Amino acid sequence: MVSLNTVAPAAASPRPGLSETGVAIDARVEKIYYGDFLAVRDSHVAVEKGQITGFIGPSGCGKSTVLRSLNRMNDLIPSFRLMGSVTFLGQDIYAKSVDPVVVRRHIGMVFQQPNPFSMSIYENVAFGLRLNRFKGDYDEKVETALRKAGLWNEVKDKLRQNGLALSGGQQQRLCIARAIATNPTVLLMDEPCSALDPIATRIIEELMLELKQEYSVAIVTHNMQQAMRVADKTAFFSVDISKGGRTGFLVEQGDTRQIFHDPREKLTKDYISGEFS
Ligand SMILES: Nc1ncnc2c1ncn2[C@@H]1O[C@H](COP(=O)(O)OP(=O)(O)OP(=O)(O)O)[C@@H](O)[C@H]1O
Numbered sequence: 537m538v539s540l541n542t543v544a545p546a547a548a549s550p551r552p553g554l555s556e557t558g559v560a561i562d563a564r565v566e567k568i569y570y571g572d573f574l575a576v577r578d579s580h581v582a583v584e585k586g587q588i589t590g591f592i593g594p595s596g597c598g599k600s601t602v603l604r605s606l607n608r609m610n611d612l613i614p615s616f617r618l619m620g621s622v623t624f625l626g627q628d629i630y631a632k633s634v635d636p637v638v639v640r641r642h643i644g645m646v647f648q649q650p651n652p653f654s655m656s657i658y659e660n661v662a663f664g665l666r667l668n669r670f671k672g673d674y675d676e677k678v679e680t681a682l683r684k685a686g687l688w689n690e691v692k693d694k695l696r697q698n699g700l701a702l703s704g705g706q707q708q709r710l711c712i713a714r715a716i717a718t719n720p721t722v723l724l725m726d727e728p729c730s731a732l733d734p735i736a737t738r739i740i741e742e743l744m745l746e747l748k749q750e751y752s753v754a755i756v757t758h759n760m761q762q763a764m765r766v767a768d769k770t771a772f773f774s775v776d777i778s779k780g781g782r783t784g785f786l787v788e789q790g791d792t793r794q795i796f797h798d799p800r801e802k803l804t805k806d807y808i809s810g811e812f813s
Pocket residue numbers: 570573575593594595596597598599600601602613615758782784
């Protein structure tokens with residue numbers, strides 16, 4: 537059982553394996569507000585173990601809002617308010633006793649813009665380990681994370697160089713290395729390729745397919761082809777403008793093939809045929 541209550545040294549709290557199938561994160565969003573604005577309603581989203589779950593839908597439908605609710609990243613926005621529940625391996629991540637720093641160690645995040653810190657490549661990867669008061673072999677952890685992120689061969693001779701000196705695609709892989717260094721169970725990726733060229737995008741997509749051997753992944757993407765290429769499961773969101781607002785909601789979630797080729801809902805069908813026509 538994972539403890540979400542205190543910052544335990546990273547090495548002392550092993551990551552649950554992906555041997556069993558099932559749900560890693562179960563989010564039952566009733567409502568999400570920013571101040572008085574109802575941004576998302578009625579969205580039950582699951583991130584399954586060892587799979588990639590894609591979040592798709594038109595701009596403003598709440599994909600990023602829901603994604604960022606899955607590891608309490610939205611806590612940093614004072615006007616944010618969630619009604620409903622989000623459980624990680626059966627535990628309520630919004631429970632009073634839970635430490636959001638520990639949640640984010642188990643559920644890491646990669647953002648749209650590569651955002652390495654202005655520090656060395658090595659220290660970028662070691663950052664989360666230091667935050668989590670890791671006491672073991674830093675060199676080994678940094679190398680392993682860089683290898684898993686497919687970056688080791690490109691940076692092994694310049695680990696003391698500033699991370700900001702890398703190319704955009706390399707910076708994004710550095711951010712992935714930083715996210716996986718603390719041995720998370722889930723990786724959340726918010727449009728991780730939107731700032732990258734097609735070659736760097738393809739590298740990250742291939743990396744995602746490798747990462748799902750070890751991690752459960754949820755990715756927000758605007759790119760439907762990307763969702764089809766990488767996602768096992770797809771959650772399609774839409775925007776309700778019927779009451780004069782703009783409120784996002786989940787239309788349906790299912791196997792990616794089913795969502796793209798045999799959607800249950802007309803809204804999904806219309807969106808997908810519009811995107812591909
Ligand atoms: N920090 C915030 N404060 C207030 N409103 C916000 C905030 N972040 C997002 N919103 C609003 O919440 C709604 C959902 O935004 P969100 O970014 O989650 O949608 P999205 O589907 O990811 O959009 P996009 O595809 O354009 O990135 C939008 O109306 C947006 O303007």
